[in-house]
Amino acid sequence: MSFGFIDILQSLIDGILFGSIYALIGLGFTLIFGAMEKLNMAYAASSIGGAYVGLGLATLFSLPLFLVFLIGPIAAGLISILVYLVSFRLIPSTNHLGSLMASIGALFFIDEVIIHETQGSPLTFPELGIFAEAYFMLGDLGFRGDLIFIMIFGLISMGVIIYLLYYTRLGLATRAVSQQNVAARLCGIPIHTINISTFVLAGILGGFAGCMAAASVGVISPLLTIPITIKGLIAAVIGGLGSIRGAIIAGLMIGGVENFFLLVRGVNERDIYVFLLLFVFLVLRPNGLFGNEINRD
Amino acid sequence: MEYYFGILQNIGFHTLLGLSAYLLLLTGQLSMAQVGFFAIGAYASGILTVIYGVNIFLALGVGAIIASFFAFLVGFPALRIKGLMLVIATIAFSEIVRLYFFNLRWLVEKDGVEVGPDGAQGFREIRYFAANGWEPYHIVSFIWIVVILVLFALWWLDRVKAGSVLRAVGEDELAAQSSGINLTVVKVSAMTGGGFIAGIAGGLYAHSTTYVDHNSFTILLATFAVAYPILGGLKNVFGTLFAVIFIQGILIEGLRFLGDYRNLLFGLLIILVMNFYPKGLINIPIFNWSKLVKRRDL
Numbered sequence: 001m002s003f004g005f006i007d008i009l010q011s012l013i014d015g016i017l018f019g020s021i022y023a024l025i026g027l028g029f030t031l032i033f034g035a036m037e038k039l040n041m042a043y044a045a046s047s048i049g050g051a052y053v054g055l056g057l058a059t060l061f062s063l064p065l066f067l068v069f070l071i072g073p074i075a076a077g078l079i080s081i082l083v084y085l086v087s088f089r090l091i092p093s094t095n096h097l098g099s100l101m102a103s104i105g106a107l108f109f110i111d112e113v114i115i116h117e118t119q120g121s122p123l124t125f126p127e128l129g130i131f132a133e134a135y136f137m138l139g140d141l142g143f144r145g146d147l148i149f150i151m152i153f154g155l156i157s158m159g160v161i162i163y164l165l166y167y168t169r170l171g172l173a174t175r176a177v178s179q180q181n182v183a184a185r186l187c188g189i190p191i192h193t194i195n196i197s198t199f200v201l202a203g204i205l206g207g208f209a210g211c212m213a214a215a216s217v218g219v220i221s222p223l224l225t226i227p228i229t230i231k232g233l234i235a236a237v238i239g240g241l242g243s244i245r246g247a248i249i250a251g252l253m254i255g256g257v258e259n260f261f262l263l264v265r266g267v268n269e270r271d272i273y274v275f276l277l278l279f280v281f282l283v284l285r286p287n288g289l290f291g292n293e294i295n296r297d
Numbered sequence: 298m299e300y301y302f303g304i305l306q307n308i309g310f311h312t313l314l315g316l317s318a319y320l321l322l323l324t325g326q327l328s329m330a331q332v333g334f335f336a337i338g339a340y341a342s343g344i345l346t347v348i349y350g351v352n353i354f355l356a357l358g359v360g361a362i363i364a365s366f367f368a369f370l371v372g373f374p375a376l377r378i379k380g381l382m383l384v385i386a387t388i389a390f391s392e393i394v395r396l397y398f399f400n401l402r403w404l405v406e407k408d409g410v411e412v413g414p415d416g417a418q419g420f421r422e423i424r425y426f427a428a429n430g431w432e433p434y435h436i437v438s439f440i441w442i443v444v445i446l447v448l449f450a451l452w453w454l455d456r457v458k459a460g461s462v463l464r465a466v467g468e469d470e471l472a473a474q475s476s477g478i479n480l481t482v483v484k485v486s487a488m489t490g491g492g493f494i495a496g497i498a499g500g501l502y503a504h505s506t507t508y509v510d511h512n513s514f515t516i517l518l519a520t521f522a523v524a525y526p527i528l529g530g531l532k533n534v535f536g537t538l539f540a541v542i543f544i545q546g547i548l549i550e551g552l553r554f555l556g557d558y559r560n561l562l563f564g565l566l567i568i569l570v571m572n573f574y575p576k577g578l579i580n581i582p583i584f585n586w587s588k589l590v591k592r593r594d595l
Contacts, residue, residue, distance in 0.1 A: 269400055
């Protein structure tokens with residue numbers, strides 16, 4: 001296998017652009033962790049589930065296909081509420097293990113519902129309209145239009161979330177709940193409403209990421225959920241759990257590393273290196289890139 | 298009869314996997330790496346018997362030692378992180394192992410046939426038992442002797458000081474540390490012990506199914522492994538055994554007539570149990586004789 005400098009640069013660019021999807025999923029994990037100090041393992045599954053609902057409704061009522069990208073995120077938000085109710089609402093907040101296991105249960109449940117409804121075969125997913133055809137050239141380097149759109153969306157949503165968290169009353173309440181649960185309740189903050197709104201926000205982001213992932217690959221399949229879950233989690237951990245910009249940067253980095261090793265070592269081995277990257281970080285920087293943002297007792 | 302032997306074997310492997318996760322849960326570590334150690338044990342002992350023609354007992358032992366060595370290595374970076382981060386790190390470890398075996402090709406010609414791990418095709422022809430004239434009931438009893446030995450060892454562990462040390466670390470790390478317990482030693486040795494048990498389980502699994510591939514070692518199996526002790530509760534080892542019998546024997550085998558819906562039920566079951574019994578299904582200390590004695594004293 002031979003490749004020049006330009007190939008490496010091109011693959012890094014493609015990877016970083018595709019990494020926006022991991023960044024968005026990692027952002028969702030980090031948001032929920034930041035609010036509740038819990039991992040919602042069913043998060044990527046509900047994102048893909050939302051994309052499926054969008055696709056299903058659009059084909060059922062023969063709606064224009066761009067509506068998939070509108071229905072998908074909303075459906076993912078609704079599925080997230082359901083996941084919150086079954087895996088987090090009733091389990092005592094001190095029992096981290098319990099809600100972790102319950103959300104893994106929800107992950108398998110959503111996956112199996114999808115497999116059951118589609119007989120396990122992947123479906124074709126509509127492309128992202130004009131963005132899919134757009135392809136920019138800069139010298140010898142190409143940029144895929146749809147991936148650039150996802151990346152811009154990811155950066156905008158990061159900005160929106162930072163605004164929501166740090167400049168609104170809702171954000172103030174969310175941070176209060178995450179810092180001192182009991183004190184927040186004593187101040188009259190309805191913690192379940194706050195948690196649900198975090199879940200809905202994360203779910204909408206995830207639904208969008210799920211639709212985008214399916215659109216940029218061209219097919220949607222329940223096989224997407226586990227890799228996206230793991231890579232999103234890795235993005236959240238490398239960025240430092242709870243850190244918003246960390247998740248975005250780490251997600252883009254994972255995309256770049258993944259595509260670089262795809263070029264160098266082939267499709268079968270690339271994920272090994274992504275996972276090894278996590279271990280490198282765990283040994284050298286266990287708190288992640290920006291892990292010191294949230295300090296708790 | 299073959300069918301029931303199959304179920305018994307299956308319950309045996311899953312019990313061993315569950316027990317290896319149980320040992321780690323005692324120290325408060327939720328590890329999804331057990332399936333990685335299971336895979337290492339399976340491939341290592343399979344390679345030993347198939348390619349090097351080693352005796353099964355030796356191969357199982359060496360496979361388990363190799364698995365526990367990797368567990369030892371994983372234990373150190375895992376020390377620096379806790380709880381949810383450990384879950385993610387161990388998931389990544391299991392996936393690295395799975396992908397490594399997915400890419401491993403090590404074919405050797407034996408008697409005109411190519412044997413050994415063949416990448417995505419899996420590792421076929423691990424035929425030690427058949428080649429040495431073991432009957433199915435020999436295999437089942439061998440597996441269950443190992444299961445009972447491990448069960449007994451862990452039950453005994455709870456009766457000696459080491460068990461209390463493990464539980465002390467699991468209950469409150471800070472308090473354990475301040476009473477002079479060396480966290481590093483405790484956690485790494487629990488990890489190593491768990492790796493050893495999972496390695497034996499892997500070796501037994503590879504030899505009794507005669508075929509393994511990377512699909513046998515997914516995150517789903519890792520989830521099963523930690524689900525058993527969590528469902529069964531950490532009061533004693535028998536909780537894990539009952540949870541395995543309940544899930545593998547009753548739910549998975551008993552509900553075969555449901556077909557596709559059975560898989561839906563599994564996720565739902567975890568959710569329900571966690572909501573209604575967050576501390577595990579079996580919380581009654583069934584074999585705690587000391588309590589009876591105390592009551593008589595009063």
